[in-house]
Amino acid sequence: MYDYGECHNCGTRIEERRVKQDLWIKGKLLIVEDVPAGVCPQCGARVVNADVGHRILDIIAHHKEQQKVRTIAVPVFSFSRASA
Ligand SMILES: [Zn+2]
Numbered sequence: 898m899y900d901y902g903e904c905h906n907c908g909t910r911i912e913e914r915r916v917k918q919d920l921w922i923k924g925k926l927l928i929v930e931d932v933p934a935g936v937c938p939q940c941g942a943r944v945v946n947a948d949v950g951h952r953i954l955d956i957i958a959h960h961k962e963q964q965k966v967r968t969i970a971v972p973v974f975s976f977s978r979a980s981a
Pocket of ligand 1: 939
Protein backbone atom coordinates (compact mmCIF):
# COMPACT_ATOMS: atom_id res chain seq x y z
CA MET A 898 0.00 0.00 0.00
CA TYR A 899 1.25 3.48 -0.87
CA ASP A 900 2.27 5.71 2.04
CA TYR A 901 0.53 9.06 1.67
CA GLY A 902 2.15 10.55 4.75
CA GLU A 903 0.41 13.27 6.71
CA CYS A 904 -2.26 15.74 5.59
CA HIS A 905 -0.78 19.06 4.46
CA ASN A 906 -3.81 20.88 5.93
CA CYS A 907 -4.10 19.44 9.42
CA GLY A 908 -1.23 16.96 9.93
CA THR A 909 -3.50 13.92 10.38
CA ARG A 910 -2.27 10.57 9.02
CA ILE A 911 -3.73 10.04 5.53
CA GLU A 912 -5.62 6.76 4.98
CA GLU A 913 -6.06 4.92 1.70
CA ARG A 914 -9.62 4.69 0.39
CA ARG A 915 -11.30 3.84 -2.89
CA VAL A 916 -12.88 6.99 -4.25
CA LYS A 917 -14.78 8.29 -7.24
CA GLN A 918 -12.44 10.71 -8.97
CA ASP A 919 -14.05 13.33 -11.18
CA LEU A 920 -12.02 15.17 -13.76
CA TRP A 921 -12.50 17.43 -16.75
CA ILE A 922 -10.85 16.37 -20.01
CA LYS A 923 -11.26 18.69 -23.01
CA GLY A 924 -14.46 20.19 -21.60
CA LYS A 925 -16.05 16.83 -20.73
CA LEU A 926 -16.70 15.67 -17.18
CA LEU A 927 -15.49 12.13 -16.53
CA ILE A 928 -15.70 9.99 -13.41
CA VAL A 929 -13.38 7.08 -12.61
CA GLU A 930 -14.59 4.72 -9.86
CA ASP A 931 -12.53 2.64 -7.42
CA VAL A 932 -9.52 4.92 -7.59
CA PRO A 933 -7.06 4.27 -4.75
CA ALA A 934 -6.46 7.64 -3.11
CA GLY A 935 -5.26 9.03 0.17
CA VAL A 936 -8.07 10.66 2.17
CA CYS A 937 -7.61 12.64 5.38
CA PRO A 938 -10.09 11.30 7.98
CA GLN A 939 -10.01 14.68 9.74
CA CYS A 940 -10.59 17.29 7.03
CA GLY A 941 -11.35 15.23 3.91
CA ALA A 942 -8.35 16.40 1.88
CA ARG A 943 -7.60 14.00 -0.95
CA VAL A 944 -4.27 12.97 -2.47
CA VAL A 945 -3.79 10.91 -5.62
CA ASN A 946 -0.24 9.71 -6.20
CA ALA A 947 1.42 10.30 -9.57
CA ASP A 948 1.33 6.64 -10.66
CA VAL A 949 -2.42 6.45 -10.07
CA GLY A 950 -2.85 9.76 -11.91
CA HIS A 951 -1.05 8.36 -14.94
CA ARG A 952 -3.07 5.13 -14.75
CA ILE A 953 -6.33 7.17 -14.75
CA LEU A 954 -5.26 8.99 -17.93
CA ASP A 955 -4.30 5.63 -19.46
CA ILE A 956 -7.70 4.10 -18.63
CA ILE A 957 -9.51 7.06 -20.19
CA ALA A 958 -7.33 7.03 -23.31
CA HIS A 959 -7.84 3.29 -23.93
CA HIS A 960 -11.31 2.65 -22.50
CA LYS A 961 -12.86 1.64 -25.82
CA GLU A 962 -10.67 -1.44 -26.08
CA GLN A 963 -10.90 -2.38 -22.42
CA GLN A 964 -14.38 -1.90 -21.09
CA LYS A 965 -17.83 -0.54 -21.72
CA VAL A 966 -18.49 2.64 -19.83
CA ARG A 967 -21.82 3.73 -18.45
CA THR A 968 -23.00 7.32 -18.68
CA ILE A 969 -24.79 9.26 -15.96
CA ALA A 970 -26.70 12.52 -16.21
CA VAL A 971 -25.38 15.28 -13.98
CA PRO A 972 -27.47 18.26 -12.79
CA VAL A 973 -25.88 21.64 -13.50
CA PHE A 974 -26.69 24.56 -11.20
CA SER A 975 -26.05 28.25 -11.80
CA PHE A 976 -24.63 30.11 -8.82
CA SER A 977 -25.52 33.52 -10.24
CA ARG A 978 -29.16 32.64 -10.95
CA ALA A 979 -29.76 31.00 -7.55
CA SER A 980 -30.08 34.21 -5.53
CA ALA A 981 -33.10 35.71 -7.32
ZN1 LIG B 1 -6.48 16.92 6.96
